[in-house]
Amino acid sequence: MRLLKRATEKPRRRRAAVGPLMAGVAALGLVAACAGGDDSRAGPGAMTDAEREAQVQALFDAGVYFCPMDLDVRSSEPGFCPRCRMALVMGLPEPVDYTMDVTVTPELLEPGGTARLDFVVRDPWEDRPVTDFEIMHERPFHLFVMSQDLGHFAHVHPTRDSETENFHIDLDLPRAGLYQVLADFYPVGGTPQLIARSFIVPGGRLEPAAVGVDYTAPRQGENLQVELVTEPAEPIAGQETELYFTVTPGEGLEPYIGAWGHMLAVSDDLIDTVHGHPFIADGGPEMLFHLTFPRPRNYRVWVQFQRDGVVNTVHFDIPAKELTF
Numbered sequence: 001m002r003l004l005k006r007a008t009e010k011p012r013r014r015r016a017a018v019g020p021l022m023a024g025v026a027a028l029g030l031v032a033a034c035a036g037g038d039d040s041r042a043g044p045g046a047m048t049d050a051e052r053e054a055q056v057q058a059l060f061d062a063g064v065y066f067c068p069m070d071l072d073v074r075s076s077e078p079g080f081c082p083r084c085r086m087a088l089v090m091g092l093p094e095p096v097d098y099t100m101d102v103t104v105t106p107e108l109l110e111p112g113g114t115a116r117l118d119f120v121v122r123d124p125w126e127d128r129p130v131t132d133f134e135i136m137h138e139r140p141f142h143l144f145v146m147s148q149d150l151g152h153f154a155h156v157h158p159t160r161d162s163e164t165e166n167f168h169i170d171l172d173l174p175r176a177g178l179y180q181v182l183a184d185f186y187p188v189g190g191t192p193q194l195i196a197r198s199f200i201v202p203g204g205r206l207e208p209a210a211v212g213v214d215y216t217a218p219r220q221g222e223n224l225q226v227e228l229v230t231e232p233a234e235p236i237a238g239q240e241t242e243l244y245f246t247v248t249p250g251e252g253l254e255p256y257i258g259a260w261g262h263m264l265a266v267s268d269d270l271i272d273t274v275h276g277h278p279f280i281a282d283g284g285p286e287m288l289f290h291l292t293f294p295r296p297r298n299y300r301v302w303v304q305f306q307r308d309g310v311v312n313t314v315h316f317d318i319p320a321k322e323l324t325f
Helices: 049-061
Strands: 099-105 114-122 141-147 153-156 167-172 177-185 193-201 225-231 240-248 262-267 273-276 286-292 298-307 310-319
Touching (some): 099 193, 114 193, 286 298
Antiparallel strands (some): 240 286
């Protein structure tokens, strides 16, 4: 079974705060919205996307080293990013969208069953299969899995086939309905990619996500508690929000696949998706993430922290309001 997608749909690039490398992606035949792509929402005096990209290009031209994942991490010397441990590079290729074929088997999926997903990434120039990938956060291929109602979430890592060198994974399907998978990878010679596809498990109604307002109470994980404070207290779409997380107890925290924390924010209509990591984290109980909500919607924000070998996954439901003057 081929994944559902519009014939004209293209994968969207990830979008960073200073350039075009972190974008919302669309699946389910919906129209994609880029994170902060409309400069008119940024407010008076804010730097536009074009100005940010010009600033970054000037630094590239000056011989400054950048992290491919976090363009605000810069150095005058080669080294490694303190957030994701990726090697710093001098300049990046022009962002280009790669394509991804996904096959789902068996053809008839059942709630409570499993599905095998096979991935083939293709280059944008000659449509050839891509087999060389940079290592991002200790893995060449990350996959986020969400049900349409956002009640099911998984962050998993497909296995590379020794013969074809393509990736595959078996997924549990706990419920009927539509599922979205979000692939995160970095082809050698290209730029980081974030591509969404979707498929349906028959047997139930396609329920929309019931994402309300629920981000002030602490969340309990497997072996720690997570508390969130946002600045501003009521986030504004198109403007940067600071997310301050405090975990308790603070002892025994460990990096999880190359970072002190992982975050995925998804709009309630599954159009906008943003993947990020801590802006500030040192192994202590307090961590700061930066997040720009693309549109005025309610968002489910999952975060993951590891303590004493246990990965904790919790979520907060955060509304982003429209900017008013």
